[in-house]
Amino acid sequence: MSPQSGMSAQLSDVRGGNTLAAPFGRQRVRPSKVLQYELNVVAADAADTVTSIGGWLFDRAMAGWRVNVAVGEGGDAQALRILGLKVVGLNALWRSVEADSVAITAIGTSRVESGDHGLTLRDPVGDVVFFGSRAPGGFEGQVQRVQYHPSAAALAFKAHALAIAGAGPGSTDGVETLFRCGRSAGLLDADLVPVC
Secondary structure (H helix, E strand, O other): OOOOOOOOOEOOOOOOEEEEEEEOOOOOOOOOOOEEEEEEEEEHHHHHHHHHHHHHHHHHHHOOOHHHHHHHHOOOOHHHOOOOOOOOHHHHOOOOOOOOOEEEEEEEEHHHOOOOOOOOOOOOOEEEEOOOOOOOOOOOOOOEEEEEEEOOHHHHHHHHHHHOOOOOHHHHOOOEEEEEOOOOOOHHOOOOOOOO
């Protein structure tokens, strides 16, 4: 028989033989609104995303962040889903961001360098980081190189995602490099360690 609201269990006191009624469950206090953490990724392809920052994205997803990825045409979504990421279209990327959300945007430098005219960074939601083989140009010293050390679980899942994406197993590195634009976002990117 399953516990229902109002039911109680009978516990007997060994010494006095008295019976004590204890409720099965407590009322749960739920706040009316919960702060959501969101990480939006814009990338040229899935393999580049998994190779560059797959461990960071996996660890964020496992920590409860909503991680949405918009990849170019023909991107292999299965490699991203292995990491617990949601693949969305570019137009749907920032739609779920609400007033009770905190967001970080990660942009692949290969997507910026390709001259993608569908990508306009007028007023990004939240803080911005870039990933890829080199820092993006045109920011005049505002970009700082940072590193992330993925968890052991992230490295294991990243290795499987790399195999699905067709990247070599040697791409599973213990350090991932990103480029932070502007100042640190405090606790949101505290796991990104600056490189001197």
